[in-house]
Amino acid sequence: MSRITSIEEYHKEYKRSVENPEAFWAEQAEQFVWKKKWDKVLDWNFNEPDIKWFVGGKLNITENCLDRHLSERGNQTAIIWEPNNPNESGRKISYKELHSEVCRFSNVLKNNGAKKGDRICIYMPMIPELAIAVLACARIGAIHSVVFGGFSFQSLSDRIHDADCNIVITADGGFRGAKDIALKSVVDEALKTCPSVKKVIVTKRTNCEVIMQNERDVWWHDEIKKVTDDCSPEMMDSEDKLFILYTSGSTGKPKGVVHTCGGYMVYTQYTFENVFQYKKGEIYWCTADIGWITGHSYLVYGPLLSGGTTLMFEGIPTFPDAGRFWQVIDKHQVNIFYTAPTAIRSLEALGLDFVKPYKLNSLRVLGSVGEPINEEAWHWYDENIGKKKCPIADTWWQTETGGIMISPLAGITKTIPGFATLPLPGIQPVLLDEKGNELVGNSVEGRLCMKFPWPGIIRTTYNNHARCYDAYFSQFKGYYFTGDGCRRDENGYYRITGRVDDVIKVSGHLLGTAEVENAINQHPDVVESAVVGFPHDIKGWGIYAYVILEHERKDTDELKKEIIASVNKYMGAIAKPDKIQIVSGLPKTRSGKIMRRILRKVAEGDFSNLGDTSTLLDPAVVEEIKAGAI
Ligand code: 7RM
Numbered sequence: 001m002s003r004i005t006s007i008e009e010y011h012k013e014y015k016r017s018v019e020n021p022e023a024f025w026a027e028q029a030e031q032f033v034w035k036k037k038w039d040k041v042l043d044w045n046f047n048e049p050d051i052k053w054f055v056g057g058k059l060n061i062t063e064n065c066l067d068r069h070l071s072e073r074g075n076q077t078a079i080i081w082e083p084n085n086p087n088e089s090g091r092k093i094s095y096k097e098l099h100s101e102v103c104r105f106s107n108v109l110k111n112n113g114a115k116k117g118d119r120i121c122i123y124m125p126m127i128p129e130l131a132i133a134v135l136a137c138a139r140i141g142a143i144h145s146v147v148f149g150g151f152s153f154q155s156l157s158d159r160i161h162d163a164d165c166n167i168v169i170t171a172d173g174g175f176r177g178a179k180d181i182a183l184k185s186v187v188d189e190a191l192k193t194c195p196s197v198k199k200v201i202v203t204k205r206t207n208c209e210v211i212m213q214n215e216r217d218v219w220w221h222d223e224i225k226k227v228t229d230d231c232s233p234e235m236m237d238s239e240d241k242l243f244i245l246y247t248s249g250s251t252g253k254p255k256g257v258v259h260t261c262g263g264y265m266v267y268t269q270y271t272f273e274n275v276f277q278y279k280k281g282e283i284y285w286c287t288a289d290i291g292w293i294t295g296h297s298y299l300v301y302g303p304l305l306s307g308g309t310t311l312m313f314e315g316i317p318t319f320p321d322a323g324r325f326w327q328v329i330d331k332h333q334v335n336i337f338y339t340a341p342t343a344i345r346s347l348e349a350l351g352l353d354f355v356k357p358y359k360l361n362s363l364r365v366l367g368s369v370g371e372p373i374n375e376e377a378w379h380w381y382d383e384n385i386g387k388k389k390c391p392i393a394d395t396w397w398q399t400e401t402g403g404i405m406i407s408p409l410a411g412i413t414k415t416i417p418g419f420a421t422l423p424l425p426g427i428q429p430v431l432l433d434e435k436g437n438e439l440v441g442n443s444v445e446g447r448l449c450m451k452f453p454w455p456g457i458i459r460t461t462y463n464n465h466a467r468c469y470d471a472y473f474s475q476f477k478g479y480y481f482t483g484d485g486c487r488r489d490e491n492g493y494y495r496i497t498g499r500v501d502d503v504i505k506v507s508g509h510l511l512g513t514a515e516v517e518n519a520i521n522q523h524p525d526v527v528e529s530a531v532v533g534f535p536h537d538i539k540g541w542g543i544y545a546y547v548i549l550e551h552e553r554k555d556t557d558e559l560k561k562e563i564i565a566s567v568n569k570y571m572g573a574i575a576k577p578d579k580i581q582i583v584s585g586l587p588k589t590r591s592g593k594i595m596r597r598i599l600r601k602v603a604e605g606d607f608s609n610l611g612d613t614s615t616l617l618d619p620a621v622v623e624e625i626k627a628g629a630i
Pocket of ligand 1: 294369371373396483498
């Protein structure tokens with residue numbers, strides 16, 4: 001794995017990676033343990049799409065995350081676990097221990113009927129058992145599908161169904177700040193409609209009461225007693241599926257993004273080491289939940305592939321107070337800290353008194369991910385957390401890209417607030433106009449696409465390959481379309497301008513507006529709804545819902561509460577509407593299409609220029625919507 005150490009070297013490597021991608025990526029892949037070397041580096045077309053990296057290669061990613069580090073750093077800490085409650089003792093798990101625990105749990109999975117190729121759903125809080133469960137699946141060749149613990153039973157059930165999972169791994173409950181979440185009971189509710197699930201493995205965390213269903217449910221701590229830690233890694237093909245991770249799209253149903261073993265492994269380690277300039281022995285902390293792609297790639301796989309020490313935090317930034325992140329950084333002497341703009345903005349809003357008690361002098365590199373970081377937040381992060389000594393890596397990427405795509409290399413690439421800066425080696429971004437013409441040169445703005453594959457690219461959407469084509473490869477023939485708008489400035493630096501489709505990033509979480517509408521429409525009094533985003537100081541984007549009722553309700557406040565409860569039930573608290581406006585109609589064209597442009601403008605509070613409304617079926621609704629705007 002070549003580590004870039006200067007900007008000259010970056011330009012040289014970039015050029016080489018574009019001129020000869022296969023040689024470039026083969027070189028990066030050499031250092032891993034392969035059971036059999038690949039026959040061909042790359043086979044691809046974006047028309048189906050059909051993309052294969054390291055064709056014919058055989059490997060197991062956990063052998064590369066764990067076994068290969070044992071001789072050199074068996075006693076080094078692999079995972080530092082920091083619990084929700086700062087007074088509870090955490091854990092430090094060495095590579096040797098992690099290897100042993102993963103092997104044991106792999107045997108538990110096998111004893112419970114898991115086989116290579118099975119889909120296993122993981123619905124857990126941020127405890128070490130979550131990372132162990134993920135790695136154990138990968139070790140035996142089962143495909144993990146981690147569902148974020150904040151999703152409701154309905155979202156969980158939809159995901160279990162779609163992937164046809166036969167096992168669920170969960171916990172009795174989880175701690176998040178001052179709250180306890182009863183995860184097992186959510187699983188019970190979800191499984192009422194999931195006959196494919198034959199086993200539920202439950203770990204104890206909160207000791208809350210749970211109902212164990214005979215035959216189906218088993219305790220982690222009982223099962224683990226029955227096994228040894230002897231489990232050789234399953235031999236996987238480079239293109240065997242490693243995991244499925246659901247992400248929102250512009251249509252209602254989330255898509256099961258599929259990543260495969262070989263390419264994902266090479267790409268996550270390469271990007272982890274180069275973007276963060278990770279040095280042996282450093283303490284690295286990514287605050288993302290493992291339920292999101294950032295947690296998969298840069299909390300679990302990337303750092304462990306690099307033999308690093310990765311910190312896993314169970315809690316939230318504001319518990320017991322808004323100084324928690326900074327306290328943890330001092331406590332564990334964190335060197336690299338990777339978080340989301342929404343967290344930075346919310347902590348900034350609570351004031352510097354929560355930052356002042358801490359030294360933060362172990363920090364060397366800061367990272368940002370999930371949404372554009374506004375200049376204000378960038379400077380606050382730089383001055384108050386990095387003390388103007390830590391480079392900030394504003395990393396742009398997606399669930400579908402597997403790893404970071406456009407980002408500074410920390411300390412190497414000159415940064416500009418708000419810019420993700422330059423593509424990593426191997427990444428060939430292009431900006432297209434609406435007609436699909438490439439905008440060449442600098443000082444241009446368009447739709448961000450990729451014209452060549454990289455090892456971490458999405459391979460398919462689970463069980464529905466056509467959907468993968470439709471969502472990413474159909475708009476512009478021969479390109480991967482990201483769904484983002486982007487500007488390339490006069491120096492060739494990239495600035496992401498935001499989504500150009502019907503998904504919104506709320507507190508860094510991607511939500512489909514159609515998905516939220518479906519959840520709202522579950523309310524018996526709702527006839528129809530339309531959801532759009534509006535700029536929100538802390539969340540980046542907030543959710544604005546226009547709702548048509550079947551009959552008038554005088555108790556508007558109560559109704560709004562019920563609608564929020566419905567969203568909670570069918571999706572989860574992350575999709576909670578910030579504003580709900582009751583309307584008698586929606587601005588529709590004669591062909592029945594909702595003119596979202598108008599709804600967005602009104603939600604933004606900008607009534608000045610609503611554009612052409614002449615195609616509207618009933619222009620009067622626009623006046624009503626304007627008058628009732630919140
Ligand atoms: C990693 C992740 C992907 C979408 C993406 C963008 C937005 C992510 C940045 C960003 C501006 C960034 N995966 N996005 N990172 N926008 N600057 N540094 O977030 O699948 O959940 O979301 O997030 O719109 O398309 S994701």
